[in-house]
Amino acid sequence: MKINQFATITTDYHTQLIELERVGFKTNTIGAKQRLAAYLEKVYWQQQQTGSLQEQEAQLLATPTQTMASFLASKAPLTPTIFALLSLQLLGFLPWDDFDPNHPQTSRKNLGLAPIEMVTTETDVARAWYQLLTTHTRFGLTYLDHLASQGYFTQPHFRQNQQLFFNGKAQATFQTNAFHHELVYVPTDVDTDGDGLLDLIRVEITRPTSSVPVPAVYTASPYDQGTNDRYGEQLTHQVDVPLTRKQPAQHHHQPFQPLPRKAKSPVTEPATSQTLQCPPPHPGYTLNDYLLPRGFASIYAAGIGTIDSDGLQTCGDPAQTNATIAVIEWLHGDRPAFVSKNRKQAVAADWCNGNVAMTGRSYLGTLAIAAATTGVPGLKTIIPEAAISSWYDYYRENGLVVAPGGFQGEDCDVLAAETFSRRQRPGDYLKVQTAFEQELADLQQGQDRTSGSYNQFWDDRNYRNHLQQIKCDVLLVHGLNDENVKLKNPAALWAGLKDLPISKKLILHQGQHVYLNNFPSFDFTDIVNLWLSNKLYQCDNHVDQALPTVIVQDNLLPETWETRPNWLTAPQKSLPLSFNHASFHNEIEPATFKFYCQNPERWKTDLWNLSDDRLANQRVTALIPHKTGTINGIPRLELTLSSSQPLGLISAMLLDYGEAHRLTTQPTKLMPNGMPLGYRWYTDNLFEFTLAQQPSAAHLIARGHLNLQNRISADQDQNLIANQFYHVELPLQPTYYHLLAERKLVVILFSTDFQMTIRGNQAITYQLQPQASRLILPWQTD
Numbered sequence: 001m002k003i004n005q006f007a008t009i010t011t012d013y014h015t016q017l018i019e020l021e022r023v024g025f026k027t028n029t030i031g032a033k034q035r036l037a038a039y040l041e042k043v044y045w046q047q048q049q050t051g052s053l054q055e056q057e058a059q060l061l062a063t064p065t066q067t068m069a070s071f072l073a074s075k076a077p078l079t080p081t082i083f084a085l086l087s088l089q090l091l092g093f094l095p096w097d098d099f100d101p102n103h104p105q106t107s108r109k110n111l112g113l114a115p116i117e118m119v120t121t122e123t124d125v126a127r128a129w130y131q132l133l134t135t136h137t138r139f140g141l142t143y144l145d146h147l148a149s150q151g152y153f154t155q156p157h158f159r160q161n162q163q164l165f166f167n168g169k170a171q172a173t174f175q176t177n178a179f180h181h182e183l184v185y186v187p188t189d190v191d192t193d194g195d196g197l198l199d200l201i202r203v204e205i206t207r208p209t210s211s212v213p214v215p216a217v218y219t220a221s222p223y224d225q226g227t228n229d230r231y232g233e234q235l236t237h238q239v240d241v242p243l244t245r246k247q248p249a250q251h252h253h254q255p256f257q258p259l260p261r262k263a264k265s266p267v268t269e270p271a272t273s274q275t276l277q278c279p280p281p282h283p284g285y286t287l288n289d290y291l292l293p294r295g296f297a298s299i300y301a302a303g304i305g306t307i308d309s310d311g312l313q314t315c316g317d318p319a320q321t322n323a324t325i326a327v328i329e330w331l332h333g334d335r336p337a338f339v340s341k342n343r344k345q346a347v348a349a350d351w352c353n354g355n356v357a358m359t360g361r362s363y364l365g366t367l368a369i370a371a372a373t374t375g376v377p378g379l380k381t382i383i384p385e386a387a388i389s390s391w392y393d394y395y396r397e398n399g400l401v402v403a404p405g406g407f408q409g410e411d412c413d414v415l416a417a418e419t420f421s422r423r424q425r426p427g428d429y430l431k432v433q434t435a436f437e438q439e440l441a442d443l444q445q446g447q448d449r450t451s452g453s454y455n456q457f458w459d460d461r462n463y464r465n466h467l468q469q470i471k472c473d474v475l476l477v478h479g480l481n482d483e484n485v486k487l488k489n490p491a492a493l494w495a496g497l498k499d500l501p502i503s504k505k506l507i508l509h510q511g512q513h514v515y516l517n518n519f520p521s522f523d524f525t526d527i528v529n530l531w532l533s534n535k536l537y538q539c540d541n542h543v544d545q546a547l548p549t550v551i552v553q554d555n556l557l558p559e560t561w562e563t564r565p566n567w568l569t570a571p572q573k574s575l576p577l578s579f580n581h582a583s584f585h586n587e588i589e590p591a592t593f594k595f596y597c598q599n600p601e602r603w604k605t606d607l608w609n610l611s612d613d614r615l616a617n618q619r620v621t622a623l624i625p626h627k628t629g630t631i632n633g634i635p636r637l638e639l640t641l642s643s644s645q646p647l648g649l650i651s652a653m654l655l656d657y658g659e660a661h662r663l664t665t666q667p668t669k670l671m672p673n674g675m676p677l678g679y680r681w682y683t684d685n686l687f688e689f690t691l692a693q694q695p696s697a698a699h700l701i702a703r704g705h706l707n708l709q710n711r712i713s714a715d716q717d718q719n720l721i722a723n724q725f726y727h728v729e730l731p732l733q734p735t736y737y738h739l740l741a742e743r744k745l746v747v748i749l750f751s752t753d754f755q756m757t758i759r760g761n762q763a764i765t766y767q768l769q770p771q772a773s774r775l776i777l778p779w780q781t782d
Helices: 013-022 032-043 050-057 068-073 080-090 104-110 122-133 143-149 229-235 286-294 318-331 363-372 412-419 426-447 463-469 488-497 524-535 590-598 600-608
Strands: 061-063 180-187 200-207 214-220 297-301 352-361 379-385 473-479 504-509 550-553 561-564 572-576 583-585 619-624 629-633 636-643 649-660 668-676 683-688 696-707 726-731 735-739 744-750 765-768 774-781
Touching: 013 122, 032 050, 032 068, 032 080, 032 122, 050 068, 061 068, 061 080, 080 104, 080 122, 122 143, 180 318, 200 318, 214 286, 214 318, 214 363, 229 412, 286 297, 286 524, 286 683, 297 318, 318 352, 318 363, 352 363, 352 524, 363 379, 379 524, 412 426, 463 488, 473 488, 473 524, 488 504, 504 524, 583 619, 590 600, 600 744, 619 774, 636 649, 636 744, 649 726, 696 726, 696 735
Parallel strands: 214 297, 214 352, 352 379, 379 473, 473 504, 504 550
Antiparallel strands: 180 200, 200 297, 550 561, 572 774, 583 765, 619 744, 629 735, 629 774, 636 726, 636 765, 636 774, 649 696, 649 744, 668 683
């Protein structure tokens, strides 16, 4: 096991003493050994009698042959080795499994923990104890968080339900049995269902009891009220269709004009007497559940078109953005809400200090990006994980219909139908059935699966058009193996944020479409805590300077996270491509085609097996010599090729080729319910990206797709003359990838991607001019 911590703040000794006193560790004891004994007595505060305390100390080793109880009773001096061994046990690491009791300092180094350098005086012990409290246990929390999960802050001398910061982070001092669970209904500025009334959206609130206003962490989740999975399946599009020729055209799109905003005024009615009380919700996003006992209210809203809300699902358009920020305006005091849907009793969020963060993965994080691009007051930061910044880059690519990984045939209309949970209430659905059927028809027309080109529909759902309006800080998180929300989405957003006068940080991990807040090797929850303590509570923890700009998980070594100065910044290196053939075909024997349509993973396996001839005619390959280094940015192919038809699509994959044990891209569950989120509160499962037990032959670094009629741009359909050569550039998805010299770097060029593109088994032959083919690689040599 290895611990990587980035959210630990360096503090001077005077500040450490103040903070230690604040969390109950007095600094008036003289003598190193005596102070350590006093601190251990506080750790075992539940043991009221000396005998019980000594029993606890007798369970700990001071040396491989002496217990801590025996050591404290002796005249032997305290040493760094003794403190190091004690710290490993308090942190929950297992002797002989996680560390060697004979070499605790070496074990700390192997675990990624800082060394214990000096414990000669009581001052040294205070410093070392402060370090211990900020160090992560094997359960994904700091040691002080671990104590809090055992009820440490329920002791009488701590003020209950009062905010407390330690090392720049909010502590779990709010009683979970005193949370308020409430419902309100927030009016939007849109009437998407056409009933003549502004749409109301249902908002769930869980907030700590507090004598002062608290900030809000808001997650807009269209899935929160349930989904219509079968309805979505019925609408899923057939993808086994031929590619069609497009007439030359330029798809014009007008700049989006913001929807008219309703005049707003602050509301002063007391909230606590009027909000509708509701039962405690089921656990949601466990990061939000972690933040609740630390003094952050948790807000969920499924939005328009969902159960107990008004309106229709519109899949990422400006109306959905407008409805999303209405909740922020209520939390900020700029908009009323109502106790019920009769719109008679207004209610204010006077329990909120007006500062809001948005969190969530996928569609949830997407709406956070959408909200940020409005510049709405009160939104101080967003933490989008695996989020879309342009819906075109989710459902399309370079003039082609391209599925998000794992969801062939899905599109905006399918997603809108799946998340339109109002349909589950038949009486309510009856009122809006006609309106929603028209909305589906409009979505189907606008998304234009026939051409796959960029048009006004997609431009209205491109949040990157409005990046200059972002006023909030951004903590962006994405998986480097995410083929659902592909890497172009965070990459283009990150590049667009470059010159904005905001604080921005980036975390890239080795997972697919997953959350990151329950990995013991990485202090993600601490990073978020540090970030939000500053952005929402104005805690002066210098987070903008303390956190690195970019943190990347290494793809070679497990549990290894490193800081980087930036992403997408490597110099471009031009490499010739020597393909094994000068042509490849699209068409496959019908039975094999049908088999691959039903088994796309098997198609990928056969495509990658370069010693297998089953797809030898459908691909060309090139081996690129290289040294050990890192691909940091957007790989790009420059090709000169022709199609035997007046249409064509090309696909490419860049592979790390060679037998090796690689990290899993789906996390491995280490311990069910292993991470407590607070005292007598929810728990979370612990996960980790581990080395696969079986070696694999190759790993996908990046892939890309291009409609040859959109070789200039996605919104320009050009003529394609059969058998005429054209120079084209095919950008692959951005990446950050460490490649060893002993591995092979391979380019595979082919046509139909059975996992992502439409699958027309057309008789098309592609010819290459090999001497005009190059790979432009953003490359940094180690």
